[in-house]
Amino acid sequence: MLNLARSHAFDNNKNLSALKRLSGGFQYQNNPGLCGSEFPNLEACSADYDPNKPEPLGPNTLWKKSFPQSVNLTEPGCQKQNCQDRSRSPNAGIVFGVVAVAVASVMVGISGFTWYRRRKQNIGSTCRELESRLGTGQVRDACKRGASPLISLEYSNRWDPLGWGRSWSGTAFSQEVFETFMFNIEVVERATQSFSKVNLLGKSKFSAVYKGVLTDGSSVAIKRIAKTSCKSDEDEFVRGLKLLTTLNHDNLVKLRGFCCSKGRGECFLIYEFIPSGNLLQHLDVEHGRGKVLEWSTRVWIIKGIAEAICYLHRSEGKKPALVHQNISAQKVLLDYWNNPLLADSGIYRLLADDILFWKLKSTAAMGYLAPEYASTGRFTDKSDIFAFGMLVFQIISGKTLVNPVIRKGTEAVSFNEFVDPNLEGNFPVLEAERLGRLALLCTHDSPCLRPSMDDIMKELNEHSMSC
Structure with missing residues (x-):
């Protein structure tokens, strides 16, 4: 551009020299648009052209006559160093917007x-x-x-056997009954002080039992069971809960309610609290070092246990006939007045098969398992009767382990061998003999020769046993 401007300036200088040589021969009137200096017949230009100036047609040279002075060709704020080609502005805006x-x-x-x-x-x-x-x-x-x-x-995929979407119509377990027995997890946590170890009463492979106090001030025992120990079929689990709600007897531990926490993956069974522990604590008492149960108390306990089992074996109203399957001294709880209450009735309906197998081994180790189970693999009412006979032996002898010596002493009516020596002879001999004979019948190897619970209750009630 600069060389082109210089070329134009050189050409103009040559033109001016040519005009000067024409002198009078040049017809100025025929060229009204011309202006310049050193020519008398030409109008003076507003910006005199100086041929001595370098680059007279450079980029900054303007002749005012060519444009009105009111026209401003320079954009505001546009200086030589920052003015750009405006043809690029639209493309830059589009790019910036994108x-x-x-x-x-x-x-x-x-x-x-x-x-x-x-x-x-x-x-x-x-x-x-x-x-x-x-x-x-x-x-x-x-x-x-x-x-x-x-x-x-x-x-929704988490364990929720008591979800409200489940239908309760047409069953004994109605919505009204559901609301009566249902506890929420906040009540359970508050009752146990968030399952404090101070309140822990006992623990096994599949559950833990805590003492708790409800808002009404009543004491309860809360059995805490992990969902992995429960039946995986939720419908089957609920049927087990339905069964528990139908159980109501003076010699059964009363179920107050239950809670199934989906978030925790646990089930809680809330029972009434029995303060005096279980029967196992009154066995194997060393002479002079513990409380010895009197004979009349022992008979009372035997009768109470028999009544509880008899109730389970009968079908009453909505309650079906039921086999306990886990009768032991540990499951017999005693209240302040030494009334026996059988615990965990029907709970096997809630538990997984592997847990039941583990409980079975424990029962067998303690001698409560009927011998026919090894061949049949089934529990019957006669299985419970065998376990009851073992309890009678334990209560009379005061021993946890019923050894052959106790059985032989009972058969021979040798009281020194099967009656608790801590009684020091303070018991009715005939009554002790009848109870010993009853224990032998209940633990007969053949289930067919064992008496029914109705026969047992008749035997206990017909004789004037001490209370």
Whole structure:
């Protein structure tokens, strides 16, 4: 551009020299648009042309006559060093807009994902918190209102045998009964002080038992069972709970209610609390070092246990005939007045098969398992009667282990060999003999030769046994 301008300036200088040589021969009137200096017949230009100036037609040279002075060809703020080609401005704007939209989209996506994750976490924690304050069914309703479909699906797939979506119509276990027995997890936790070790009464392979105090001030024993120890079929589990609610006898530990926590994966059975422990604590008492049960108390306990088993074996109303399957001295609890109460009746209906097998081995080790089970693999009412006969031996002898010496002493009516020496002879001889004979019949190797519970109750009631 600069060389071209210099070439134009050189040509103009040659033209001016040519005009000067024409002098009077040049017709100025025929060229009204001309202006210049050193020519008398030409009008003076507003910006005199100086041929001595370098680059007279350079990029900064303007002749005012060519443009009105009111016209401003320079954009405001546009200086030599920062003015750019305006033809590129639209493309730059489009590129900038596309980049801005892309960045904004990415930011919105990140923000949305972060919000979703936080919301999912909050809903999960809210569900857990709600379950500690509400019933299982209420938790389901509250969480479904706020959870996404994925969260609801995850929640619904968890163990929930008492979900409110289950139909209770047409069964003994009505909705009204359900509400009567149902406890929420907050009540259970408060009663046990969040399952404090101070309140732990006992623990086994499949459960733990805690003492608790309800809001009404009543004491309860809460059996805590993991869902892995329960039947995996929820319908079968619920049928077991239905059975427990039908049991009602003075010599059975009363079920107050239950709670199934989906979040914890645990089931809680709430029973009335029996303060004086179990019968096992009154066996193998060393002379002079513990409380010895009087003879009349022992007879009372035997009769109470017999009544409880007789009730289980009978079908009454909505309660079907039931075999206990786990009768032992540990399952016989005593209250303040030494009334016997049989615990864990029907609980086998809730437990998984591997847990039942483990309990079976424990029962066999203590001598309560009927010998025919080895060949049949089935529990019957005669299985319970065998275990009852073993209990009678234990109560009379005061021993946990019923050895052959005790059996032989009973057969020979040798009281020194089968009656607890801690009684020091303070017992009715005939009554001791009849109870010994009853224990032998109940533990006969042949189940057919064992008496029924009705026959046992008749035997206990016909004779004037001390109370």
